[in-house]
Amino acid sequence: SVLWVTVVSAEVVLTSVARDGPPVVELLHGMPVLFVLSSPRSGSSLLQLCLQANPALYAGQELHLLPFATMRERRKLGMFELLEGLVKTVAEVRECDAGRAADWVVSQEERAVPIWSIFRQMIAELGGTRTLVDKTPPYLDHPSYLDHAHAIFGSGARYIHLVRHP
Numbered sequence: 001s002v003l004w005v006t007v008v009s010a011e012v013v014l015t016s017v018a019r020d021g022p023p024v025v026e027l028l029h030g031m032p033v034l035f036v037l038s039s040p041r042s043g044s045s046l047l048q049l050c051l052q053a054n055p056a057l058y059a060g061q062e063l064h065l066l067p068f069a070t071m072r073e074r075r076k077l078g079m080f081e082l083l084e085g086l087v088k089t090v091a092e093v094r095e096c097d098a099g100r101a102a103d104w105v106v107s108q109e110e111r112a113v114p115i116w117s118i119f120r121q122m123i124a125e126l127g128g129t130r131t132l133v134d135k136t137p138p139y140l141d142h143p144s145y146l147d148h149a150h151a152i153f154g155s156g157a158r159y160i161h162l163v164r165h166p
Contacts, residue, residue: 015067022148023069025116029154031123032131037146040137042164048135058126059133060092061085065115066145067138071105072112085136086118093125116152131158 016023034057038044051059062085068074075083083105091101108118123132139145149157 016069016073017067017144017148018142021144022151023114025114025148025152026120027154028116028120028123028152029156031120031153031156032126032128033119033123033149033153033156034131034133034158034160035139035146035149036133036135036160036162037140038135038137038162039140039164042137042162044135044137044162047160047162048133051133056130057133058093058130059135060089062136063089063134064136064138065118065134066136066148067142068115070112070114071109071118074115075109089122093122115148119152 034051036044036047036051036059038047048059051057064074064085083102087098087101087105090096090104091098094101094104096104119132126132139149
């Protein structure tokens with residue numbers, strides 16, 4: 001049992017995960033994942049670059065997945081910054097160009113693929129030899145986003161909480 005005490009930003013988008021809590025998911029316990037939790041402007045991008053230098057980790061772009069139950073819900077926001085990171089990550093992990101990666105993301109959106117399935121596919125593409133790192137600062141905006149991570153990965157998920165000293 002985890003007690004979450006947080007101040008929710010006035011800018012939190014009321015997604016289904018924030019409103020209703022995590023959806024029913026397929027458990028991906030034991031799959032390698034690491035979440036970097038930080039506030040914006042706290043040095044998380046520098047940490048991401050350092051983590052990416054480790055051959056056992058894949059620390060690509062901000063994925064913006066946990067606030068949503070499905071890819072279709074994620075697409076409805078229509079914010080480019082939500083789309084760009086996942087497309088770049090897909091292109092790198094699948095070793096394809098950005099156009100093919102964007103087509104793949106659109107196909108997942110059109111089919112309303114659950115977010116847990118996207119995590120499973122990305123981790124599988126890494127061949128099980130590298131840990132997927134997701135550094136998306138808005139994950140701290142609502143406690144249900146981290147509940148979603150726990151629902152998917154259980155106690156197997158690893159977290160780094162980066163705190164900026166004033």
